[in-house]
Every structure is written in C-alpha cells, then in structure tokens.
Amino acid sequence: MNRTTPPARTPSRTYLLAIAGLAAVIAVLTLAFSSWPRTSSTASNAAAHMSRQGHQGVADGVVPDGVTVFDDATPAVTRLDPELLKALRRAATAAADDGVAFQVNSGWRSPSYQNRLLREAVSKYGSEDEAARWVATAETSPHVSGDAVDIGRSAATAWLSEHGAGHGLCQIYENEPWHYELRPEATDHGCPRKYADPTQDPRTRQ
Known part of the structure; x- marks a missing residue:
C-alpha cells in the first residue's frame, strides 16, 4: 500500500493578522526605547545648563x-x-x-x-x-x-x-x-x- 504525504496546512487569516500585529508592537517598542533619554545623561545636561546659567544652590x-x-x-x-x-x-x-x-x-x-x-x-x-x-x-x-x-x-x-x-x-x-x-x-x-x-x-x- 502506498503512503501519501498529507497536504501542507495553510495558515489561517486570523493567525497571519496576529503575527503582523505582534511584529508591529515590537517595532514600536524598539523605536520608543531607542529614543528614550537616559537618566544620567539628562541629569548631566541639567547640571550643565544650571552651571551655564550661573544658578546657585x-x-x-x-x-x-x-x-x-x-x-x-x-x-x-x-x-x-x-x-x-x-x-x-x-x-x-x-x-x-x-x-x-x-x-x-x-x-x-x-x-x-x-x-x-x-x-x-x-x-x-x-x-x-x-x-x-x-x-x-x-x-x-x-x-x-x-x-x-x-x-x-x-x-x-x-x-x-x-x-x-x-x-x-x-x-x-x-x-x-x-x-x-x-x-x-x-x-x-x-x-x-x-x-x-x-x-x-x-x-x-x-
């Protein structure tokens, strides 16, 4: 008796939309974190600005x-x-x-x-x-x-x-x-x- 290979299953439309949505979320998060100011850098910039303005404490x-x-x-x-x-x-x-x-x-x-x-x-x-x-x-x-x-x-x-x-x-x-x-x-x-x-x-x- 000959064995036949079952036909490959095609991903459903709902599954494909979920994958696309997840990829979009990851891309947005990556962009947000890459542009987020670092605390130490922000503090240093503020201190430098204070110094330039001659502020006393x-x-x-x-x-x-x-x-x-x-x-x-x-x-x-x-x-x-x-x-x-x-x-x-x-x-x-x-x-x-x-x-x-x-x-x-x-x-x-x-x-x-x-x-x-x-x-x-x-x-x-x-x-x-x-x-x-x-x-x-x-x-x-x-x-x-x-x-x-x-x-x-x-x-x-x-x-x-x-x-x-x-x-x-x-x-x-x-x-x-x-x-x-x-x-x-x-x-x-x-x-x-x-x-x-x-x-x-x-x-x-x-």
Missing part, C-alpha cells in the same frame, strides 16, 4: 524652606560666625518659651550668590544706586563674611526688636527689620543707632 548659601537657627546641615547657618550663631541659638531658645520660632531666610552667602542678588536688585530697582540700599557687593556684604543673618516671620523680628539686645543681637538697618548682626556690647549698653540703609554703613563704602 544650598552650597552657595541658598536657604531651603523651614530652616531654623538650629540647623546643622545648611551652610547658610553653619558658616555663620560661631559667636553670632551661639547668640542666635540662645535667643531662639528664650523666644521658644514665648512661642516664637526663628526661621532663617538668609545667612552666610558665597560671593557668587551675593553678586547674583546684587544683579537681580539692579534689575528690580532700576539702578545700582537704588539697589545698593538693599544689597551690598560681595566685597562689603556682612553676609559673605558670615556676620549677618536675615530672620523670617514677623513674630520673630518683633521679639528680637524687644529682646535681641540682651543677647547681643541688633537690627542694623532701618529699612531691613529682618537683618541682625552680633554686637556683644549691646548686652550692657543697648544696640547702636541704626543706619537708614546699607548705603549709610561705612563698611559698604570700601
């Missing part, structure tokens, strides 16, 4: 929200003059008994950050002379030397206005009720007379 003295005088990680606080920082922490401890917290809006600043703030002030106020009433140069600013701190919240500045001298902490400029510096003699003799603004401070005329 926490390391330059930028203060994140919620920082207090007791912070031990933020350079704007830790790079303040040690005696100023001690006085601030003593005052903040006393203020806490009255339900008042000291928030740091600005403290130590790098020269590049100070220069950036000055450029922004010139743009905001329209001239270098007017900007100088609010922002000193990097060469003369007590923030750059770590000798000044800007305290946030009106309750804190009001408390310092009344009690700061007892801790050697004084408001220096009439137009900046948030700006405090250490004047140790104030504990016995009171704070010195305020300057109208930084342009009246001999230190800024160097």
Whole structure:
C-alpha cells in the first residue's frame, strides 16, 4: 500500500493578522526605547545648563524652606560666625518659651550668590544706586563674611526688636527689620543707632 504525504496546512487569516500585529508592537517598542533619554545623561545636561546659567544652590548659601537657627546641615547657618550663631541659638531658645520660632531666610552667602542678588536688585530697582540700599557687593556684604543673618516671620523680628539686645543681637538697618548682626556690647549698653540703609554703613563704602 502506498503512503501519501498529507497536504501542507495553510495558515489561517486570523493567525497571519496576529503575527503582523505582534511584529508591529515590537517595532514600536524598539523605536520608543531607542529614543528614550537616559537618566544620567539628562541629569548631566541639567547640571550643565544650571552651571551655564550661573544658578546657585544650598552650597552657595541658598536657604531651603523651614530652616531654623538650629540647623546643622545648611551652610547658610553653619558658616555663620560661631559667636553670632551661639547668640542666635540662645535667643531662639528664650523666644521658644514665648512661642516664637526663628526661621532663617538668609545667612552666610558665597560671593557668587551675593553678586547674583546684587544683579537681580539692579534689575528690580532700576539702578545700582537704588539697589545698593538693599544689597551690598560681595566685597562689603556682612553676609559673605558670615556676620549677618536675615530672620523670617514677623513674630520673630518683633521679639528680637524687644529682646535681641540682651543677647547681643541688633537690627542694623532701618529699612531691613529682618537683618541682625552680633554686637556683644549691646548686652550692657543697648544696640547702636541704626543706619537708614546699607548705603549709610561705612563698611559698604570700601
């Protein structure tokens, strides 16, 4: 008896359509993954862009929200003059008994950050002379030397206005009720007379 070879089975139309659809999906996924940005590359590009734009960060003295005088990680606080920082922490401890917290809006600043703030002030106020009433140069600013701190919240500045001298902490400029510096003699003799603004401070005329 002769054996006959069974006829080859022809793939169904449904099967062929499924194979074609799967191939199309694979092609789309391959294209998507090949053009997907790599995380490290994106981060590097962002960092390079930030550098080109001259942006400063926490390391330059930028203060994140919620920082207090007791912070031990933020350079704007830790790079303040040690005696100023001690006085601030003593005052903040006393203020806490009255339900008042000291928030740091600005403290130590790098020269590049100070220069950036000055450029922004010139743009905001329209001239270098007017900007100088609010922002000193990097060469003369007590923030750059770590000798000044800007305290946030009106309750804190009001408390310092009344009690700061007892801790050697004084408001220096009439137009900046948030700006405090250490004047140790104030504990016995009171704070010195305020300057109208930084342009009246001999230190800024160097």
